[in-house]
Amino acid sequence: xxxxxxxxxxYELIEKRQFSKLRSLLEDMNAADIxxxxxxxxxKDVTVIFRILPKELAAEVFVEMDSDRQQLLxxxxxxKELREVMDELFMDDTVDIIDxxxxxxxxxxxxxxxxxxxxxxxQLLAYPDDSAGSIMTTEYxxxxxxxxVEDAFDRIRKIGTDSEQIYTCYVTDRSRHLLGxxxxxxxxxxxxxxxxxxxxxxxIIFANTLDDKEDVAGMFEKYDILALxxxxxxxxxxxxxxxxxxxxxxxxxxSEDIEKMAAILPSEKTYLKTGVFETFKARIPWLxxxxxxATFTGAIxxxxxxxxxxxxxxIAFIPMLMGTGGNxxxxxxxxxxxxxxxxDIEFKDIWRVIWKELRVSLVCGVILGVxxxxxxxxxxxxLLHSFDSAVVVAExxxxxxxxxxxxxxxxxxxxxxxxxxxxIGFDPAVMxxxxxxxxxxxxxxxxxxxxAAQILGF
Amino acid sequence: xxxxxxxxxxYELIEKRQFSKLRSLLEDMNAADIxxxxxxxxxKDVTVIFRILPKELAAEVFVEMDSDRQQLLxxxxxxKELREVMDELFMDDTVDIIDxxxxxxxxxxxxxxxxxxxxxxxQLLAYPDDSAGSIMTTEYxxxxxxxxVEDAFDRIRKIGTDSEQIYTCYVTDRSRHLLGxxxxxxxxxxxxxxxxxxxxxxxIIFANTLDDKEDVAGMFEKYDILALxxxxxxxxxxxxxxxxxxxxxxxxxxSEDIEKMAAILPSEKTYLKTGVFETFKARIPWLxxxxxxATFTGAIxxxxxxxxxxxxxxIAFIPMLMGTGGNxxxxxxxxxxxxxxxxDIEFKDIWRVIWKELRVSLVCGVILGVxxxxxxxxxxxxLLHSFDSAVVVAExxxxxxxxxxxxxxxxxxxxxxxxxxxxIGFDPAVMxxxxxxxxxxxxxxxxxxxxAAQILGF
Numbered sequence: 001x002x003x004x005x006x007x008x009x010x011y012e013l014i015e016k017r018q019f020s021k022l023r024s025l026l027e028d029m030n031a032a033d034i035x036x037x038x039x040x041x042x043x044k045d046v047t048v049i050f051r052i053l054p055k056e057l058a059a060e061v062f063v064e065m066d067s068d069r070q071q072l073l074x075x076x077x078x079x080k081e082l083r084e085v086m087d088e089l090f091m092d093d094t095v096d097i098i099d100x101x102x103x104x105x106x107x108x109x110x111x112x113x114x115x116x117x118x119x120x121x122x123q124l125l126a127y128p129d130d131s132a133g134s135i136m137t138t139e140y141x142x143x144x145x146x147x148x149v150e151d152a153f154d155r156i157r158k159i160g161t162d163s164e165q166i167y168t169c170y171v172t173d174r175s176r177h178l179l180g181x182x183x184x185x186x187x188x189x190x191x192x193x194x195x196x197x198x199x200x201x202x203x204i205i206f207a208n209t210l211d212d213k214e215d216v217a218g219m220f221e222k223y224d225i226l227a228l229x230x231x232x233x234x235x236x237x238x239x240x241x242x243x244x245x246x247x248x249x250x251x252x253x254x255s256e257d258i259e260k261m262a263a264i265l266p267s268e269k270t271y272l273k274t275g276v277f278e279t280f281k282a283r284i285p286w287l288x289x290x291x292x293x294a295t296f297t298g299a300i301x302x303x304x305x306x307x308x309x310x311x312x313x314x315i316a317f318i319p320m321l322m323g324t325g326g327n328x329x330x331x332x333x334x335x336x337x338x339x340x341x342x343x344d345i346e347f348k349d350i351w352r353v354i355w356k357e358l359r360v361s362l363v364c365g366v367i368l369g370v371x372x373x374x375x376x377x378x379x380x381x382x383l384l385h386s387f388d389s390a391v392v393v394a395e396x397x398x399x400x401x402x403x404x405x406x407x408x409x410x411x412x413x414x415x416x417x418x419x420x421x422x423x424i425g426f427d428p429a430v431m432x433x434x435x436x437x438x439x440x441x442x443x444x445x446x447x448x449x450x451x452a453a454q455i456l457g458f
Numbered sequence: 459x460x461x462x463x464x465x466x467x468x469y470e471l472i473e474k475r476q477f478s479k480l481r482s483l484l485e486d487m488n489a490a491d492i493x494x495x496x497x498x499x500x501x502k503d504v505t506v507i508f509r510i511l512p513k514e515l516a517a518e519v520f521v522e523m524d525s526d527r528q529q530l531l532x533x534x535x536x537x538k539e540l541r542e543v544m545d546e547l548f549m550d551d552t553v554d555i556i557d558x559x560x561x562x563x564x565x566x567x568x569x570x571x572x573x574x575x576x577x578x579x580x581q582l583l584a585y586p587d588d589s590a591g592s593i594m595t596t597e598y599x600x601x602x603x604x605x606x607v608e609d610a611f612d613r614i615r616k617i618g619t620d621s622e623q624i625y626t627c628y629v630t631d632r633s634r635h636l637l638g639x640x641x642x643x644x645x646x647x648x649x650x651x652x653x654x655x656x657x658x659x660x661x662i663i664f665a666n667t668l669d670d671k672e673d674v675a676g677m678f679e680k681y682d683i684l685a686l687x688x689x690x691x692x693x694x695x696x697x698x699x700x701x702x703x704x705x706x707x708x709x710x711x712x713s714e715d716i717e718k719m720a721a722i723l724p725s726e727k728t729y730l731k732t733g734v735f736e737t738f739k740a741r742i743p744w745l746x747x748x749x750x751x752a753t754f755t756g757a758i759x760x761x762x763x764x765x766x767x768x769x770x771x772x773i774a775f776i777p778m779l780m781g782t783g784g785n786x787x788x789x790x791x792x793x794x795x796x797x798x799x800x801x802d803i804e805f806k807d808i809w810r811v812i813w814k815e816l817r818v819s820l821v822c823g824v825i826l827g828v829x830x831x832x833x834x835x836x837x838x839x840x841l842l843h844s845f846d847s848a849v850v851v852a853e854x855x856x857x858x859x860x861x862x863x864x865x866x867x868x869x870x871x872x873x874x875x876x877x878x879x880x881x882i883g884f885d886p887a888v889m890x891x892x893x894x895x896x897x898x899x900x901x902x903x904x905x906x907x908x909x910a911a912q913i914l915g916f
Contacts, residue, residue, distance in 0.1 A: 028661050032680045156646055166643055167625050184642055185624055188614055203486050221709060222490045224702035226625075226684065243701055244682035250705065251679060254712035255796050258719070262792035263785055271797035272810060276817045283789050284822055287865075290785055291826055292833060294778035299842065301774040309767045316759040319780055319899055320752035327721055327748055331741050334720035338713050339729035352730060359734045364742055368749055375750060384757065407745075441777055 010037060014045055023052045031060035038065065047076040059088030066273060067100035074105055083112040090164045091117075092137035092245065095124045124239075132216045133209035135249060136230045136239035141169040145179055145197040149187050152196060156184070165242045168227045171200050176236040178204060178229055206231055209238060216241055217249040218343055257341060260429035261334060263290065293438050297322075300445045307449075311391070311456060317399050318445070324368065325406040325444040326437040332357055332414035333436045337428045340418060347423050350416070357415045358408070365407035369400040376400070391456060398455045402448045409447065410440050468495060472503055481510045489515060493522035501527075505534040517546030524731060525558035532563055541570040548622045549575075550595035550703065553582045582697075590674045591667035593707060594688045594697035599627040603637055603655040607645050610654060614642070623700045626685045629658050634694040636662060636687055664689055667696060674699055675707040676801055715799060718887035719792060721748065751896050755780075758903045765907075769849070769914060775857050776903070782826065783864040783902040784895040790815055790872035791894045795886045798876060805881050808874070815873045816866070823865035827858040834858070849914060856913045860906045867905065868898050 006025070013022040026034055026049075034053075038046050038061070050058060050073055062070060062085055074082060086094060086109060098106045098121065110118050120138055127133030141163055143152050152169065160166045169187075171180040180200030190199050206229045207216045219228055220243055228241045256266040263286035267274055274282075301308070301318070308315055336353065339345045345353060376396045414436050418428035464483070471480040484492055484507075492511075496504050496519070508516060508531060520528065520543055532540060544552060544567060556564045556579060568576050578596055585591030599621055601610050610627065618624045627645075629638040638658030648657050664687045665674050677686055678701055686699045714724040721744035725732055732740075759766070759776070766773055794811065797803045803811060834854045872894050876886035 030661065030663065030681060032682075153646065160643060160647055166646070184646075185618060188611065188624070188642075189618055203488065205488065221702075221705050223488060224490075226701070243684070243705075247679050247701075247705060247708065250708060251712075251800065254709075254716075255800070258712075258716060258792055258796050261716070261719070262788050264789050264793065270800070270802040271793055272803060272807060272814075276814060276821070279814070279818045280821045283786075283818065284825060287782060287785055287789075287822060287826060288829060291778060291782050291830060291861075294781050295833070295837060297777040297781075298774040298838070301777070302771075302842070305770050305773065308773065309770055312763050312767055313760075315763065315766065315773060316756040318776065319755040319759070319903075320749060322777055322780075323752050323755075323896070323899065324745060324749050327745055328741075330720050331722050331745075334716055335722065335729060338716050342709065342713070342728070344728040345730060349730060356730075356734060356737070360737045360741065363734070363738045364745060367742060368745060371746060372749060375753070379753060380756070384760070403749075438781070441781065445777075 007037060011040070014041060014049060019049075019052050022049065026053060027057065031057060032064050034061045035064035038069070043069075043072055047073060051081075055084060056088055059085050063089065063093045063097075066269075067097070068273075070097055071101055071105055074101070074109065079112060082109065086112055090137050091120065091124065091139055092135065092164070095121055095134075099125060127209060130213050131209060132207045132211040132213055132230050132241060133239070135213050135216070135245045136209075136241045137164050137245075138239045139163045140227070140229075140237075140240045141166055142176075142237070143169050143171050143182065143196055145171050145173070145195075145200065147196050148192065149190050149194045149196070149199075150192040152182065152187055165227045165240060168225075168240075170229055170237055170240070171196055172237050176238075178206060178231060178235070178237045180204065181229070204229065207241070208232070213249050214253050214341070217246045217253065220246040221250070222343075253341070257337065257429045260427065261330075261337065263287070263435075290435075290438055294441070296442045297445055300442060300449070304449050307452075311395065311452070313395055314398070314448075314452060318448070321399070321402055321406055321448055322441050322444050324403060325410045325440045328361070328364065328407045329410035329414035329436045329440045332361075332411045333418055336415045337418045340422055340428050345419075347419060350419050353415050353419065354412065357411045361408040361411035364411070365404040368407060369404040372403055373397075373400045394455050398448075398452045401455075402444070402451050405447050405451070406440075406444045409443055413440060413443070465495060469498070472499060472507060477507075477510050480507065484511060485515065489518035490522050492519045496523065496527070501530055505531060509539075513542060514546055517543050521547065521551045521555075524727075525555070526731075528555055529559055529563055532559070532567065537570060540567065544570055548595050549578065549582065549597055550593065550622070553579055553592075557583060585667060588671050589667060590665045590669040590671055590688050590699060591697070593671050593674070593703045594667075594699045595622050595703075596697045597621045598685070598687075598695075598698045599624055600634075600695070601627050601629050601640065601654055603629050603631070603653075603658065605654050606650065607648050607652045607654070607657075608650040610640065610645055623685045623698060626683075626698075628687055628695055628698070629654055630695055634696075636664065636689060636693070636695045638662065639687070662687065665699070666690070671707050672711050672799070675704045675711065678704040679708070711799070715795065715887045718885065719788075719795065721745070721893075748893075748896055752899070754900045755903055758900060758907070762907050765910075769853065769910070771853055772856070772906075772910065776906070779857070779860055779864055779906055780899050780902050782861060783868045783898045786819065786822065786865045787868035787872035787894045787898045790819075790869045791876055794873045795876045798880055798886050803877075805877060808877050811873050811877065812870065815869045819866040819869035822869070823862040826865060827862040830861055831855075831858045852913050856906075856910045859913075860902070860909050863905050863909070864898075864902045867901055871898060871901070 010022065010025060013025070041049065046069065053061060062073065077085070098109055101109065110121065113121065124133065124138070139162055141156055141159060143155060147155070156166055156169070167184045169182045169184070170178060171182060172178055180202040181204055182196055182200045186199050205219060205223055205225065207219065209230055209232050216228060219225070226243050229237055230239045230241060232238045252268070259266045265282040265285060267278065267282050336345065373396060376399065381392060417436060421430070422428045468480065468483060471483070499507065504527065508519070511519060520531065535543070556567055559567065568579065571579065582591065582596070597620055599614055599617060601613060614624055614627070625642045627640045627642070628636060629640060630636055638660040639662055640654055640658045644657050663677060663681055663683065665677065667688055667690050674686060677683070684701050687695055688697045688699060690696045710726070717724045723740040723743060725736065725740050794803065831854060834857065839850060875894060879888070880886045
């Protein structure tokens, strides 16, 4: 409630051009909240209001904005203003921003940085998009093993303001090899003249620059750490990943998996910020592919057309059988995909997965079959009279037996495909619902007509 | 590779009962890794090996184990051993463990704690499962506003060992009202005799004990914080949530959403640790519901049976039309659900969502319709001869027009339902794929037969 009132007040001040009052209100706010407020403010007003923010806060707000707005502001900045904002940013944020900008804007930003920074930025830009290197920052506290606790605090005081994370410090040798880790907690709880090599932890958890950023995020979850050192091929410390960036990766990866499971090409923007054409492009490829691949199910039905017109009651159960197969399969595939991405199962567990799914599917299949038989008898036969009475039991048996087999096959296919996909280097999430469902649609029909052939003599 | 060798070595040492060598190996390892190793070790061996670990490490390993193993160990512990482990644990971990244990074991644990701790544990246990209170810890650094930086460091040194998070400190008044926040970074970068009220940040981000833990986790993502203070109804500070627990909540919630979207009842255990019967129980309710609800699609088809046997070619396209409808709908519903849970859209955005989905679905529908017409002509008509040639164009038109309308309806239903569900207090994730698909299956058929009636004079 209070928040709403504050918002209204700010929008009013903007309209009335009362900038000094506005400034004192914004000064007390959090950067993320200001950026959110700015989303509803016109482009023109944003460029004006942005300039009244205190320098440091302005830079923080800048980082939180989406890239369209950032570009707009950069284009409105003088070179001096641009330099001022860029000076306040951490290296990883600078790189992210440059990465999102069109070439001309990126060039202009780079021009405002000194040669050393420019070199560093270009190095960071060169890391692949999904690597640890692409999310790390180069600003961290490095210490030497012969320093005392007091020396360490002096160094933290000296370079701390420019470091994104000061609570985990890294002890390196002359050629920047990582020797150990000292937390500020360790420093605080030891006496001033303690030497770092006595108190540092040399059992170091670290990542390589080219490690998958998803695995890196997983390490934060597993080890409950606030920062992770990243080393290059020669084992030299080149940067750190901080927990806030790891969290962003986790949420992105979860969103990506969810999108892939729903047959959408993953996007990095939020829903409302993605244009109609972009959304269309993300959705149409799988829709087209799945529509065309449904030709198989169509062809299978066509080839049994004559028999189906004879046992017309069977047609009505096609959607139910295919639906149950699809649902059973995607239950298994989705569970297995999530377990794979959280690291709960690996390829070596495939037999345990198969054995488990086999038992689960047997129980599910039999129960569904029995319940369906009762439902068919009570609803479809007695109530709706939708069976040809001459072969009613045979038809009902066909439907229910199909159900049992479809569920078993669906759960096995659904659980095995993602594991195999991962093994051969494909993305398991793509194996999820839609593709598994399409395969299972065809398999369900083949099972259905196969059983019908046995029982009804198709 | 190295990891594998270490593992083998450890298993060998266990087998050979070389405990002193084993101890020196384990001492250098991380608690999370040891707990993972223990998963493959027999129950009997674990109770033996656990006792050779140094006390503090033992407690850390204990926290990382799953609850079955924890229970096993507790039952094997003497009262003294139990007290030793419990003494090393942070309050939030103690509460989590007690929460998972059967009543008799929980009672035994509580017996080993002093009256004050027991009271605190019982208070924490009383918070609802999905609340901020249920994930907070009560061990934090509290400071007073008249303290100097030096006083603050003294207090951190005094109570820091027992605090889960020391880098954000909380300035409170006598009745524990939160006045401000001081980070250790602020303390380090200011001179020793600075008074806290001068440097503390009084623009505090906080949560209430009964806030939804998912919202709390979202605040960590938005504000990039390491800990969040939690206050009670009287605005008194009662605990803090640390970033590692927020990460666990995020991953749990993402898994839960994914499970619900795949028509599975969410579970808290990992895949391989969930028993066959539990997995069955999580999957069968939706399978049964969706199977029974497919009666509607069956009934719709049955009622058009006579006409379908006349235009038999149309039967073959039922799976394709229902499939495309289902896929289109779940693309929209899944995207909207994820956006809702990340806070990217709210109820007030419903018109923007509808307007966007309308345009996207129009483009998708028309393209799918046109491509399908070409495919029908080239493949089904010329190649497979699956059309009754007398009314071939009419039949093809029926299929393609249905496609256009089905995609539009599917995307609108898929995007609107989750938003409405959330508005009236239901879980939007449950509205996803399976339920939306079932509704769309029936709608697709009605559109199909409706258009067929117009064009073919059904």
